[in-house]
Amino acid sequence: MYFTSTPFTGTVNQTPQATDLSRFETAAKMLGLNEQHITALKTPVKVITVHFSMLLDSGRRQSFEGYRVIHSSLLGPSRGGIRFGTSVTIQQIKALAETMTWKSALMGLPFGGAMSGIICDPRHLSASEMERLTSAYTRAIQQQLQDEQYTNDNTPAQLSGELEWLLDEFSILHGKTIHAIVTGKKSPLDNLGRADATGRGVSIITLLTLEKLNLRPYEATAAIQGFGNVGLHAASQLYDKGVKIVAISDITAAYFNADGFNIPDLIHYVQTHNNALAGYNKGIEILHEELLTLPVDILIPAAKEEAITESNAAAIKASIIIEAANNPVVPAADIALHQQERLVVPDILANAGGIIISYFEWLQHKLQETWDIKQVNTRLREILENCFNQAYNTAIAKGIHLQTAVYYVALERISAAQAVAAKTTSSLFPFN
Numbered sequence: 001m002y003f004t005s006t007p008f009t010g011t012v013n014q015t016p017q018a019t020d021l022s023r024f025e026t027a028a029k030m031l032g033l034n035e036q037h038i039t040a041l042k043t044p045v046k047v048i049t050v051h052f053s054m055l056l057d058s059g060r061r062q063s064f065e066g067y068r069v070i071h072s073s074l075l076g077p078s079r080g081g082i083r084f085g086t087s088v089t090i091q092q093i094k095a096l097a098e099t100m101t102w103k104s105a106l107m108g109l110p111f112g113g114a115m116s117g118i119i120c121d122p123r124h125l126s127a128s129e130m131e132r133l134t135s136a137y138t139r140a141i142q143q144q145l146q147d148e149q150y151t152n153d154n155t156p157a158q159l160s161g162e163l164e165w166l167l168d169e170f171s172i173l174h175g176k177t178i179h180a181i182v183t184g185k186k187s188p189l190d191n192l193g194r195a196d197a198t199g200r201g202v203s204i205i206t207l208l209t210l211e212k213l214n215l216r217p218y219e220a221t222a223a224i225q226g227f228g229n230v231g232l233h234a235a236s237q238l239y240d241k242g243v244k245i246v247a248i249s250d251i252t253a254a255y256f257n258a259d260g261f262n263i264p265d266l267i268h269y270v271q272t273h274n275n276a277l278a279g280y281n282k283g284i285e286i287l288h289e290e291l292l293t294l295p296v297d298i299l300i301p302a303a304k305e306e307a308i309t310e311s312n313a314a315a316i317k318a319s320i321i322i323e324a325a326n327n328p329v330v331p332a333a334d335i336a337l338h339q340q341e342r343l344v345v346p347d348i349l350a351n352a353g354g355i356i357i358s359y360f361e362w363l364q365h366k367l368q369e370t371w372d373i374k375q376v377n378t379r380l381r382e383i384l385e386n387c388f389n390q391a392y393n394t395a396i397a398k399g400i401h402l403q404t405a406v407y408y409v410a411l412e413r414i415s416a417a418q419a420v421a422a423k424t425t426s427s428l429f430p431f432n
C-alpha cells in the first residue's frame with residue numbers, strides 16, 4: 001500500500017543487535033558498501049570492561065563488572081546512557097551503542113554512539129550504594145571518558161541521580177566541573193523538556209505519519225502498549241490532538257474503551273494508584289495480547305523489546321505501527337507485516353525525542369545560552385519533521401520500507417563523514 005517491497009537480505013535473528021543489523025545491512029548493500037566496509041561499520045571502536053568494587057551499607061565489599069562500548073566517534077563525541085541491571089550483557093550494550101550511532105546519524109546530530117552497562121540489581125541497592133557504585137565505575141573508566149558524553153537515555157527514572165554522581169566524580173578527577181560531559185541531569189533548567197521528550201517525539205512522528213496517509217487525527221484510533229514515561233506522554237499528546245485512544249495497557253492490566261479513554265483522567269488514576277493501571281473501571285479489561293491485534297489505525301508498542309514477533313504479526317490489524325519502544329518489532333515479523341501492507345515507523349526515528357533534547361542541553365552549555373520550553377519544543381519538532389520527511393521521501397524514491405530507509409539516510413551521513421576523514425587519514429579507511 002505505502003511502499004513497494006524490498007527483498008530482505010539481512011540475517012534473521014532475534015537478539016536486539018541483529019534487529020538493527022539486518023535492516024542496516026539491507027540499506028548498506030543498497031548503498032553499494034562492500035562486506036569489509038559493512039563489517040567495519042558494525043564493529044565498535046572501543047569496548048571497555050572494568051571490574052571494580054564498592055562498600056555496601058552493611059560494610060561488606062562487593063565486586064561488580066561494568067562496560068563502556070564506544071561504537072563510533074565519526075560524527076562527533078560518542079554518547080549514550082548507562083544501563084543498570086542483572087540482565088545487562090556486553091552484547092546488549094554493544095547493540096545499544098550501535099543503535100545510538102544510527103539514531104544520532106539519522107537525526108543529523110554531531111555525535112557518535114556509545115553505551116554503558118553495570119551488572120547489578122538496582123532494586124536491592126540503596127541510593128547511597130548506587131552513588132558509590134556509579135562513582136567507582138566512573139573512576140574505573142575515567143581514562144576513557146575524556147572525549148565522551150553521557151546521556152540518561154535508557155536509564156530508569158528512579159536512578160536519575162546517577163549522572164550527577166558521574167559528573168561529580170569526573171569533575172573531581174579532572175579538577176574542574178565539565179557540565180557538557182553529562183546530559184539528562186536532574187535540574188529542570190539543564191533538562192528542560194526532557195521529561196516528556198520521547199513521548200512528545202512519538203506523538204509528533206505519529207501525527208506526521210497520519211498526515212502522509214491523509215488521515216485526520218480526530219478520525220484515527222490508537223492502541224498503546226505501555227503507560228510509563230514514553231506511553232503516557234505519547235498518549236497525552238495524541239489525546240490533545242484528538243486521536244481516540246481506545247486501548248491502553250501496562251504490566252498490571254490492559255483495557256479497551258470503544259469511545260476512547262479520557263487520558264488526563266487515566267493519568268490521574270495511575271498517579272494515585274502506585275503508577276499502575278490495574279483497577280481502572282472506565283474500560284473493559286482485555287488480554288494483553290488482544291491489545292496488539294485490535295482493529296485500530298495506529299498501534300504504539302511503548303513498553304518493551306520484541307512485542308511483535310513472527311507469531312503475532314499476521315494477526316495485527318493496525319495499518320500504522322509506531323515503534324515507540326526499542327526494537328518492539330523483530331525482523332522475523334517484517335515479512336508478515338509487509339505482506340499485509342502495515343506501515344512500521346522504526347524506533348530510531350519514532351523514539352529519538354529524548355536524545356534530541358539531550359543534544360539541546362549539551363548545545364546550550366557549549367553556547368552558554370538558555371532556551372525556553374517553547375524554543376526547545378519548536379526545535380524538537382523541526383528536527384523530527386525534517387528527519388521524518390527525509391526518511392519517508394527516501395523510502396518512496398528508492399521503493400524501500402521506512403525501516404530500511406532510516407538506515408539508508410543514517411549511512412549516507414556516516415559515509416560522507418568517512419569520506420572527509422579518509423581525505424586526511426586515507427590509510428585508516430581502505431574500503432573503496
Ligand SMILES: NC(=O)c1ccc[n+]([C@@H]2O[C@H](COP(=O)([O-])OP(=O)(O)OC[C@H]3O[C@@H](n4cnc5c(N)ncnc54)[C@H](O)[C@@H]3O)[C@@H](O)[C@H]2O)c1
Pocket residue numbers: 153154198225226227228229230231249250251252288302303304305324325326351352354
Ligand atoms: N524513556 C525514554 O526516554 C526512552 C527513549 C528511547 C526508548 N525508550 C524505550 O521505550 C520503552 C519504554 O520506556 P519507558 O521509559 O516508558 O519505560 P517505563 O519503565 O517508564 O514504562 C514501561 C511501561 O511498560 C509497561 N510494561 C512493561 N511490560 C509490559 C507488558 N508486557 N505489557 C504491557 N505493558 C508493559 C510498564 O508497566 C510501564 O507502564 C523501553 O523499551 C525503552 O527502552 C525509552
